[in-house]
Amino acid sequence: MAAPEVHHLFHNPIADHSFSTDRKTLAIARDTTVELYGKVGSAFKLKDELKGHDKVVTSVDIAPNSGRIVSCSQDRNALVWEPSPTGYKPTLVLLRINRAANFVRWSPSEDKFAVGSGDRLIAVCYFEEENDWWVSKHLKKPIRSTITSVAWHPNSVLLAAGSTDAHARVFSSFIKGTDTRPEPSVWGERLPFNTVCGEYLNNSAGWVHSVAFSPSGDALAFAAHDSSITVVYPSGPDQPPKAVISINTQLLPFVSLIWNGEAEIIAAGYDCEAFRFKGGLNGWALSGTLESKARPGLGDTREESALNKFRQMDLKGKAKDDTQLKTIHQNTITTLRPYETSGSSVKKFSSSGVDGRIVIWHT
Amino acid sequence: MSIIQQHTQASLSDAWRTINIDALQEDSCVNFDTSTLHPPLPEISDAEVRQLTNQVRQLLRGGDAEGALRGTLESPVYNGRDEAKEAHLQTVIEVLQSIKASDMTPMLQRIYASPGGSECLDVLMKYLYKGMATTSAGSGAPAVPRTPTRVTPQQTGFSQMSGRPGVSSESTGAAMSVLLSWHEKVVDVAGMGCITRCMTDWRKV
Numbered sequence: 073m074a075a076p077e078v079h080h081l082f083h084n085p086i087a088d089h090s091f092s093t094d095r096k097t098l099a100i101a102r103d104t105t106v107e108l109y110g111k112v113g114s115a116f117k118l119k120d121e122l123k124g125h126d127k128v129v130t131s132v133d134i135a136p137n138s139g140r141i142v143s144c145s146q147d148r149n150a151l152v153w154e155p156s157p158t159g160y161k162p163t164l165v166l167l168r169i170n171r172a173a174n175f176v177r178w179s180p181s182e183d184k185f186a187v188g189s190g191d192r193l194i195a196v197c198y199f200e201e202e203n204d205w206w207v208s209k210h211l212k213k214p215i216r217s218t219i220t221s222v223a224w225h226p227n228s229v230l231l232a233a234g235s236t237d238a239h240a241r242v243f244s245s246f247i248k249g250t251d252t253r254p255e256p257s258v259w260g261e262r263l264p265f266n267t268v269c270g271e272y273l274n275n276s277a278g279w280v281h282s283v284a285f286s287p288s289g290d291a292l293a294f295a296a297h298d299s300s301i302t303v304v305y306p307s308g309p310d311q312p313p314k315a316v317i318s319i320n321t322q323l324l325p326f327v328s329l330i331w332n333g334e335a336e337i338i339a340a341g342y343d344c345e346a347f348r349f350k351g352g353l354n355g356w357a358l359s360g361t362l363e364s365k366a367r368p369g370l371g372d373t374r375e376e377s378a379l380n381k382f383r384q385m386d387l388k389g390k391a392k393d394d395t396q397l398k399t400i401h402q403n404t405i406t407t408l409r410p411y412e413t414s415g416s417s418v419k420k421f422s423s424s425g426v427d428g429r430i431v432i433w434h435t
Numbered sequence: 436m437s438i439i440q441q442h443t444q445a446s447l448s449d450a451w452r453t454i455n456i457d458a459l460q461e462d463s464c465v466n467f468d469t470s471t472l473h474p475p476l477p478e479i480s481d482a483e484v485r486q487l488t489n490q491v492r493q494l495l496r497g498g499d500a501e502g503a504l505r506g507t508l509e510s511p512v513y514n515g516r517d518e519a520k521e522a523h524l525q526t527v528i529e530v531l532q533s534i535k536a537s538d539m540t541p542m543l544q545r546i547y548a549s550p551g552g553s554e555c556l557d558v559l560m561k562y563l564y565k566g567m568a569t570t571s572a573g574s575g576a577p578a579v580p581r582t583p584t585r586v587t588p589q590q591t592g593f594s595q596m597s598g599r600p601g602v603s604s605e606s607t608g609a610a611m612s613v614l615l616s617w618h619e620k621v622v623d624v625a626g627m628g629c630i631t632r633c634m635t636d637w638r639k640v
């Protein structure tokens with residue numbers, strides 16, 4: 073396995089990151105701005121700063137085809153940044169929420185985006201041609217607490233959301249005029265706006281950090297604060313799911329997860345490293361870390377001279393410098409995203425975290 | 436609930452918001468019962484707890500400490516009267532105290548590897564924390580629910596190790612050291628995930 077590509081951008085937390093389709097532009101949510109980095113040689117250099125929010129930017133997403141960027145912030149607004157020859161032009165989207173916006177993602181069709189917020193609702197936003205204006209519609213019931221993350225089904229109608237009320241839910245966000253009627257699936261056939269297609273809770277009910285549909289859209293995975301991931305296989309509308317599989321781990325909780333094909337999930341979080349889960353309808357299991365622990369240059373077994381050792385003990389009160397974690401990320405990983413895919417499998421994925429690093433991993 | 440929040444001199448300093456706007460919103464979290472978010476748990480009566488205690492004692496007398504431990508952990512009292520919960524805690528501690536230090540890790544590993552074992556150790560962790568929060572542990576006397584006025588501000592294991600009038604500090608310390616060594620062993624086997632589950636779980640013992 074090739075070594076991961078590490079880019080240490082700065083010493084601030086990265087709330088979210090997103091690559092453009094050609095992987096030459098990288099958008100980073102840093103404090104109150106969205107920073108755009110361009111690839112120069114093998115490094116990323118700051119290219120542009122999108123200033124428009126006046127509180128912390130919590131999430132950013134680049135639409136793969138149109139190149140439009142959407143960002144949302146604790147100032148309760150979302151901005152759509154339209155690329156133009158003279159730079160990015162912001163358009164304010166009125167979300168009509170009175171708590172922070174936490175998470176935003178474009179739908180695969182790129183006609184809509186969904187914003188999860190602390191106002192116990194999800195704002196589904198779409199562009200209304202006649203008014204030349206982004207309109208938001210609220211998914212409200214039966215959400216009881218802050219929405220921490222959302223994920224789109226490949227059909228751009230179904231939307232999964234994780235919440236601090238410990239539930240992962242699947243909603244329909246069907247917008248007349250914008251969406252075409254989706255094919256019937258395991259989640260349901262008739263799907264008017266705000267249909268709740270599924271509501272899931274695991275045993276110990278930690279709040280949900282991350283949700284993701286499998287590539288086919290027929291399974292849902294979520295990571296919760298009880299250090300578990302749960303995979304749900306629905307069987308059909310108004311029927312109990314075929315299987316709900318929870319894997320409790322010995323690790324700290326996962327904050328973000330992605331699917332790699334239908335039989336693998338990669339999750340990362342407070343342990344500062346990414347882990348692989350493998351399984352299927354009959355069960356899932358943790359198969360190991362993606363970090364190769366025996367990386368050269370980590371200085372684990374480096375010989376120390378006696379003089380040096382005693383000098384260290386005298387200066388620092390200890391012989392070994394143990395201020396570095398043995399993982400590549402030196403703090404919590406907050407976002408995982410597919411970087412290079414072929415079909416439904418992920419060849420490379422990127423991670424960003426509180427330590428200001430972007431790391432591109434081979435699966 | 437009053438809409439105007441009560442303030443003392445101390446809390447006024449940063450009280451830029453004196454109206455509790457959450458109370459005004461109909462669908463706000465202060466206006467609904469959070470217990471409705473979870474499926475209800477079966478209620479366990481005092482008699483069932485007593486029956487289980489007897490079964491566990493029998494297993495202990497028969498030398499099957501592992502069976503006794505599993506028995507107590509597989510039927511935690513999540514929903515029941517405080518007395519029932521307290522009685523079950525005493526049973527768990529009794530079992531824990533009867534197990535030799537050298538047997539702890541192999542026993543935990545066997546339980547963890549068995550089906551449903553991870554859940555069992557989560558329950559054990561909950562009882563360890565509950566045990567550390569209660570000083571009457573190990574005294575053998577019927578548990579007396581302590582009034583909040585007698586609780587030291589920092590209700591940690593260490594503040595209670597220092598001893599307190601009215602409680603035999605020696606037996607408390609002994610019980611605490613048992614709980615602490617179990618805690619260490621459980622973390623070794625079930626990892627940090629066990630502690631986070633203990634903190635997030637809404638099913639309290």
